[in-house]
Amino acid sequence: MKPKSYYIPTSLLTTNNAKTIKGEKLGWKTYILYMSPHRQNSTGKSICPKASAGCAAACLFMSGHGSMTNIQKGRTNKTEFFLSDRTKFLNMLYIEIAQIELKHRLxxxxxxxxxxxxxxxxxxxxxxxxNKTIFELFPxxxxxxxxxxxxRFNKELPKNYRLIFSRSETNEAIAMELIKKGINVAVVFDKLPKKFNGYKVINGDLNDLRHLDPKGVIVGLKYKIVTNKGANNKIAFESNFAIRTAA
Ligand code: SF4
Incomplete structure (x- = not known):
């Protein structure tokens, strides 16, 4: 199905996230691009190709600030923009990052x-x-x-791109193979344990500066309650996407 019409947003990247504000105390300004996850767009095409049923149901799109309808609309609009005109979207992203890079360099x-x-x-x-990627354009x-x-881990990733693998109810065996290679794995818990499958768990909620983490650890994230009307928070744990450790 053809994507529905969209408007050009004022900006693609935002900075108002509670966790990234924590990173500012450590001297890092964080910018995030939020879109509408998985199949939440007019085409039904997934922009999360390996999403599990549990993660899609519990996705952060609906939690925290995401529960506000105007924010959901803005995020969906960015997805429609991305699906409708990839070149224009990527050019806007490039210009925005160029401005951010210059501002912070100065x-x-x-x-x-x-x-x-x-x-x-x-x-x-x-x-x-x-013929360069966004990572090559801004080393x-x-x-x-x-x-x-x-x-995505089958190819060598850019040196300035730290990619964390996210465990779900369907990919734990893969996650454990990747952590053996030194790739960090994010796991959602109700309460953070000290270890998971023998690997040290660090608190990934203290900030979002993932590139500063040691390698070969579990990045523990506390399950964030979905706050919108009619939300079903049980499914995250029933599906085993999020892990219950508390008694
Ligand atoms: S949690 Fe799942 S649905 Fe949400 S962004 Fe990640 S892969 Fe996509």
Missing amino acids: EGTKVTIRLNGTSDISWESFKIVD SVQFYDYTKNYL
């Missing part, structure tokens, strides 16, 4: 960018300008993301 401050706030797009596969910018798409 200020002498550090910047990190997460392009998959609520999506799982393989940004490393898009060439934007001069001094630190990018990071979480992904459930294990295929």
Whole structure:
């Protein structure tokens, strides 16, 4: 199905996230691109190719600030924009990051960018300008993301892109193979344990500066309650997407 019409948003990247504000105390400004996850767009096409039933049901799109309808609309509009006119979208992203990079270079401050706030797009596969990816165009910018798409680890990733694998109810065996190779794995719990499957669990909610984490650890994330009307928070645990450790 053809994507429905969209408007050009004022900006693609935002900075008002509670966890990234914590990172500012450590000197890093974080910018995040939030879209509408999985199949939440007019085409029904998934922008999270390896989403599980549990993660899709419990996705952060609906939690925290995401429960506000105007924010959902804005995020959906960005997805429609991405699906309708990829070139225009990527050019806008390029210009926005160029402005951010310049601002922080002049200020002498550090910047990190997460392009998959609520999506799982393989940004490393898009060439934007001069046959270069966004990572090659901005080598001094630190990018990071979480992904459930294990295929993305088959190729060498850009040095300025830290990618964390996200465990779900369907991919734990893959997650354990990846952590053996030093790739960090994010796991959602009700209460963070000290260890998971023998690997140290660090508190991933203290900030979102994933590139500063040691390698070969579990990034423990506390399950965030979905606050919108009619939300079913049980499904995250019943599906085993989120793990119950508390008695
Ligand atoms: S893959 Fe991530 S962004 Fe996509 S539906 Fe699952 S939790 Fe949400």
